[in-house]
Amino acid sequence: MCPPADEKGKTGPKPAETPFGELPAVPDFEAMAQNMGKLVEQAGKVTAAYLKPIERGEAKTGQADEASEMVKVLGRVAERWVSDPQKIIEAQGAITSDFLSLWSSTLKRLGGEQVEPVIAPEKRDARFADPEWNTHPVFDFVKQAYLLTTRWAEGMVEQADDLDPHTRDKARFYVKQISGALSPSNFVATNPELLRETMAQNGENLVRGMKMLAEDVEAGGGELKIRQSDAGAFQIGVNIATTPGKVIYRNDIIELIQYAPATETVLKRPLLIVPPWINKFYILDLNAEKSFIRWCVAQGLTVFCISWVNPDHRHALKDFESYMREGIFAALEAIEQVTGEKQVSTIGYCVGGTLLGVTLAYMAATRDKRIASATFFTTQVDFSHAGELSVFVDEEQIRAVEEQMAERGYLDGARMSGAFNMLRPNDLIWSYAVNNYLKGKAPTPFDLLYWNSDSTRMPAANHSFYLRNCYLENKLSKGEMRLGGKLLDLKKVTIPIYNLATREDHIAPALSVFLGSQTFGGPVDYVMAGSGHIAGVVNPPTKVKYQYWTGPKPEGTFEEWMKKTEEHPGSWWPHWFAWLEKQAPKRVKPRIPGDGPLPALEDAPGSYVKIKA
DSSP: OOOOBBBTSSBBBOEEETTTEOOOOOHHHHHHHHHHHHHHHHHHHHHHHHHHHHHHTTTOHHHHHHHHHHHHHHHHHHHHHHHHHHHHHHHHHHHHHHHHHHHHHHHHHHHHHOOSSSOOOOOOOGGGSHHHHHHHHHHHHHHHHHHHHHHHHHHHHHHHOOOHHHHHHOOOOHHHHHHHOOOGGGGGGGHHHHHHHHHHTTHHHHHHHHHHOOOOOOOHSSSSSOSSSSSSGBBBBBTOOOOEEEEEEESSSEEEEEEEOOSSEEEEEEEEEOOOOSGGGGGGGGTTTOHHHHHHHHHOOOOEEEEEEOOOGGGGGOOOHHHHHIIIIIIHHHHHHOOOOEEEEEEEEEHHHHHHHHHHHHHHHHHOOEEEEEEEEEEOOOOOOOOOOGGOOOOHHHHHHHHHHHSSEEEOOOHHHHHHHSSSIIIIHHHHIIIIIIOOOOOOOOOOHHHHHHHHOEHHHHHHHHHHIIIIHHHHHHHHHHHTTEEGGGGGOOEEEEEEEEEEEESSOOOHHHHHHHTOSSEEEEEESSSSSTTSSSSOGGGGOOOEEEESSSOOOOHHHHHTTTTEEEEEEEHHHHHHHHHHHOOOOOTTTTSSSSSEETTTTTTTOOOOO
């Protein structure tokens, strides 16, 4: 008879000791059997959630195209190796030699010798943090075998002859996805921590995990939408996106928010923020401590921010020109009405910055001077060295995306969200899959990951224009883009520009932003912050985190510029504000949202931001 389980589900006696650590606790086999029955029941619910949209004819398309593309790309790599039998023999010899070394090392460990590992994970790799990955020779062997195989597969891609750069980039990406999925940390039988947890909890962790899996497939409309945060812990306008303000203007694609002043005087020149429409504007207003918008208001800025609609089929024909005219131009007109100011300072973030750059070139062509200065956050206007998202962009893939969008009039939000998560699969996909579905633990509340999962759709016309004209053909930096009947030339943009890059950005790499700085015709302050696409931007001064670099005019090569930079600790926010204030330091009485010609429609953050994909 099994010993009684305690209140945590663990059995009474202490697990037996071995030379390599403790054996897993002896489970309560009756409870284990009952939980396996529950597991099967929950698995049935997962299947039902998956099949429901198929039965209704509502299944989302595109996955087969993506799988086919992966097979095709990796097939091209294989063809390069098959064409040279000698290289195949050398590659096989290399992996065989590695495994012989590993087997020899493992035998020595089993014999009691202390040996150095044949290969070790990177220090930042959290998948193998459990001590038994190192102390137990079996799990250590599994871990090292996986790492050797991954390194070998990556080498096969790098050493394949006559691959064009884009195909090689795609092959690297797909190998990263496959190796991330096949990690031994993702399976109960090969993960010591999961094995201990499953034995100790008599499989209850797997039942809880399968229940969450069914819920997440249901929430994803038949596709898995991995929860990364406790969604119930946040409510937009209550404990996230809470900076006081009013919606003062609304049309089909934007709500314009004017934030309430917090100082006795404000800078005369207003500030307009153009956020990305991939995800939502409140990345700049997560909470009181991290809110860039709230901080700007506290410095005495009259802040206006665009909140883009989460589009549906009605917005299918809204293209880049629509977003310029009904987005930025409509906001400029509303700001002039409520403040009387004919010029504003602007900020564009990510794709919002790309739209701002396009708009500035159009305004230069039409001699429109309503924007006096521009700040770009992690923005690309030159896509010759675009980030890892470029693996999704070639003629065939764009055509497949356009076919998908033609069916509904938009790209589903899950597609873009999935693409971003795939850039860091071990951190943003598999760590949550293990925690949620195998450990059976609900994720903790985290405002940044709540925002990350609050995805948005892309209007068909807009997204097609962006992919083709920017990523595929790089027309803006070449002076070949046409919009509204005008040929756009960034060299004619002569207003002051503050161009912020981040050192570890995989979406808008620092090199790409640096090269983009050279396309403008006026003074550009290029600044590089520490960390990545989000954390490098949302870095309030009170946290004293990371650093930023300033340097000379962004000329020559990026490497040459870096040698001449000065590093500064902490946030770049005060440096930016000093740059902005210097241009137009005059102050006036604060403007109250809704007191002018445009009455308040509702409190910030408005309604558009609450529309779910």
